[in-house]
Amino acid sequence: MTPDFDFALGEMADAIRETTRRFSADRIAPLAARVDAEDWFPRDLWPEMGALGLHGITVEEEFGGLGLGYLEHVVAVEEVSRASASVGLSYGAHSNLCVNQIRRWGNAEQKAKYLPKLVSGEHVGSLAMSEAGAGSDVVSMKLRAEAVDGGFRLNGTKFWITNAAYADTLVVYAKTGEGSRGITAFLIEKDMTGFSIGQKIDKMGMRGSPTAELVFNDCFVPEENVMGPLNGGVGVLMSGLDYERAVLAGIQLGIMQACLDVVIPFVRERRQFGRPIGEFQLMQAKVADMYVALNSARAYVYAVARSCDAGRTTRFDAAGAILLASENAVKVALEAIQALGGAGYTKDWPVERFLRDAKLLDIGAGTNEIRRMLIGRELVGNNPPVAQ
Numbered sequence: 001m002t003p004d005f006d007f008a009l010g011e012m013a014d015a016i017r018e019t020t021r022r023f024s025a026d027r028i029a030p031l032a033a034r035v036d037a038e039d040w041f042p043r044d045l046w047p048e049m050g051a052l053g054l055h056g057i058t059v060e061e062e063f064g065g066l067g068l069g070y071l072e073h074v075v076a077v078e079e080v081s082r083a084s085a086s087v088g089l090s091y092g093a094h095s096n097l098c099v100n101q102i103r104r105w106g107n108a109e110q111k112a113k114y115l116p117k118l119v120s121g122e123h124v125g126s127l128a129m130s131e132a133g134a135g136s137d138v139v140s141m142k143l144r145a146e147a148v149d150g151g152f153r154l155n156g157t158k159f160w161i162t163n164a165a166y167a168d169t170l171v172v173y174a175k176t177g178e179g180s181r182g183i184t185a186f187l188i189e190k191d192m193t194g195f196s197i198g199q200k201i202d203k204m205g206m207r208g209s210p211t212a213e214l215v216f217n218d219c220f221v222p223e224e225n226v227m228g229p230l231n232g233g234v235g236v237l238m239s240g241l242d243y244e245r246a247v248l249a250g251i252q253l254g255i256m257q258a259c260l261d262v263v264i265p266f267v268r269e270r271r272q273f274g275r276p277i278g279e280f281q282l283m284q285a286k287v288a289d290m291y292v293a294l295n296s297a298r299a300y301v302y303a304v305a306r307s308c309d310a311g312r313t314t315r316f317d318a319a320g321a322i323l324l325a326s327e328n329a330v331k332v333a334l335e336a337i338q339a340l341g342g343a344g345y346t347k348d349w350p351v352e353r354f355l356r357d358a359k360l361l362d363i364g365a366g367t368n369e370i371r372r373m374l375i376g377r378e379l380v381g382n383n384p385p386v387a388q
Contacts, residue, residue: 002257002264005295009075009302010071013072016075016076017075017078020080021079021082023052024079024080024083024084025083027045028042028045028084029083029084031045031084032083032084032087032350033353035207036086036207036353037207038208041090041165041208041209041210042208043124045087046122049121050121051120051121053066054076054080054095055091055095055118055119055120056095056099056118057069057076058096058099059099059100060103063103063111063115063116064116065119069308070246070308071305071306071308073096073250073305074250074305078257079254081250081253081255082254082257082261083254084208085254085255085358086207087208087209088250088251089206089209090162090209090210092248092250092251093125093126094118094124094126096243096244096248097126097127097162097171097244098118098125098163098167099115100240100243102114102115104240105185105227106227107227110187110227114169117168123169124163124169125169125170125171126161126163126164126169126170126171127171128158128164128172128173128188128214129141129158130158130159130160130161131158132157132159138173139183141173141174141175141183142157143157143158143172143174143175144156144174144175145174145175145176150223151222152176152221152223152226153194153220153221154172154186154218154220154221155216155219157213159201159213159214160201160211161212162210164211164213165210165212166210168189168190169187169190170189171185171187171188171227172185173186173233173236173237174186176230176233181231181234182231185226185233185237186221186227187225187227188219188225192220192221194216195214195217196214197212197213198212198213199213200212203360205353205356205357205358206357241315241318241365242313242314242315243318245319245321245322245365246305246318248361248364248365249297249301249322249325249326252297252328252358252361253294253301253325255329255332255354256293256294256297256329256333258350258354259290259335259354260290260336263335263336263339263340266343267283267339290335293328296324300324301321301325304317314378315378316378319370319371319374320371322365323368323372325361326361326362326368329358330355332358333351333354333357333358336351336354336355337355
């Protein structure tokens with residue numbers, strides 16, 4: 001086992017880690033290879049995770065949640081992703097992108113209607129922002145919501161949507177006007193007339209975390225399903241991005257830990273030239289670099305999560321935390337493959353899966369290029385931030 005550095009996260013975070021680690025080792029890890037090979041979503045895990053409180057970590061107790069913070073949520077995502085990054089991605093999309101946004105922006109009636117079943121795991125949640133022609137430039141989205149008597153009629157599509165095919169409740173952004181002040185967030189239910197699932201997307205990694213297209217064909221959405229201010233959807237969306245980036249960075253921490261879980265026993269046992277390869281200094285240096293990459297990313301991600309809980313996070317630090325974690329995870333996964341040599345290049349060992357999974361978050365939740373642009377603009381732009 002890799003030594004655990006004590007980041008002094010607190011008793012509650014430590015308890016969440018221990019509970020999630022045990023569950024993930026017992027229930028998720030044995031399924032991870034099948035999830036990847038068959039592109040299979042293990043839906044039955046959702047109520048089990050709900051029973052542990054994992055879906056409602058940041059949700060108030062009155063709606064079935066634990067009433068904790070983003071630090072505890074990051075820790076839970078990390079431990080789930082250590083067992084299966086695919087399950088970790090779907091879990092993060094459900095519990096943060098959907099559940100936490102409803103917690104933050106839903107009115108009392110919406111929270112009472114949607115949160116209990118999402119928190120329990122009876123329902124699966126999703127968030128739909130991207131389109132085939134609108135990713136980083138989200139304001140260019142084409143999904144149109146036309147005001148009609150009693151609500152809105154939606155026409156268009158969404159693309160790259162995590163959990164789409166299994167989601168019961170979706171937070172969907174659509175155009176209700178022009179420009180950045182003409183976007184509104186809607187709560188969509190899977191059985192709404194005119195709403196359907198389009199093509200399923202076969203991905204390089206994160207297989208088993210289902211990704212698909214959403215199709216809206218004269219889909220009527222009642223007025224009470226508008227979430228947040230009409231034409232205020234960009235504010236809803238952007239306010240959630242910092243929390244999304246902090247929480248999803250936990251996926252990369254879990255992948256790096258999984259790499260070390262495989263590599264350290266391997267280099268202790270694998271013998272060449274009459275001794276374990278872990279005794280060679282080059283291999284020791286490789287393991288050292290992997291360990292430092294993990295813990296440096298942990299330090300930044302945990303610090304940003306704590307800032308989120310204190311209401312002090314900055315957009316550029318949330319972007320910076322996932323930037324560091326995502327790039328470190330790809331490097332660590334590559335080193336894990338190299339450490340295993342020929343074995344690492346086969347599907348007999350999971351490290352090739354770790355690399356395929358790690359690459360997603362160089363792209364998802366805002367590409368690393370966009371993250372760098374955001375950080376650079378904030379630091380050296382016309383109005384650079386002032387240290388407090």
